[in-house]
Amino acid sequence: MNFNLETQRLLLRPLQLSDADDMFIMDSNPNVHIYLGNNPLTSKEESIGYLKNILNQYEENGIGRFAMITKNSNKFVGWCGLKFITEEENNHSHFYEIGYRLKEEFWGKGYAYEAAKAWYSYAFTILKVDTLYASAHIDNKGSRRILEKLGLQFKNEYTWNNHIPCVWYASK
Template identity: 80%
Template structure:
């Protein structure tokens, strides 16, 4: 995968196995997983498995989650990007979803919005998607604010994996 996108402060590049330490640092933090089912990673191998899954998405669908790294200092912020979902979620399947996850030290600095906005634009201008979807935990006010700010609209509430209360967003 050779796609690289840029924002004012970030480089959005494909994730690599060499990102495993940064991914583990992010995903082993319980605070990062508060709205994700409270299942933080406990081993670096979980991060490697996640990264292998992303690499498979690149091969199968030509898109996936991308690393967010700062232009000043090349610091790993987290990931953001599009994922082509083939499973059924909230009565939808075979759709593009936008998502993001950040290391705690980068929360509240506008990085998630900046990257998500770039991916939103890419989805419509380059991939020509008809509708872009996203979901987040019903209580995740920060994520909900980002999704609304980039242009998604709240559609309904549902239970993810039959247990986690979420809200469903779609583009206009």
């Protein structure tokens, strides 16, 4: 990946293996994983594997999750971006999904919406996608508010990974 996006407060840049420490801090926090199946990471090696998967997505699909870095203090906030999903989810496959995950210290400050808004615009103006999808845990009110504020519309409830109750959103 050789481009960045910017918002008022954030630089959105491709994730790198050097982000492993920050990714581990974020993904080892049980609070971050409450709505993700309650399986926080237990080793930095897991973060490295996750990052390698994202780097592979960049190569295969030309898109993926990007690091969110504060412009004023150069702090790693989390990730946000588009992912091209090839496997089936909620009776869909081969679609673009918008998603985000933040370190707990950055929750409630508007960063997820700010970054997601930039990616939403990128999806339709640069990638020219027809429909953008997203999902969230059924009880994750904060994430659901962000998706609705972006303009995505609730479509249905479904179960992800055979046990996680989710809601499905689409841009149309």
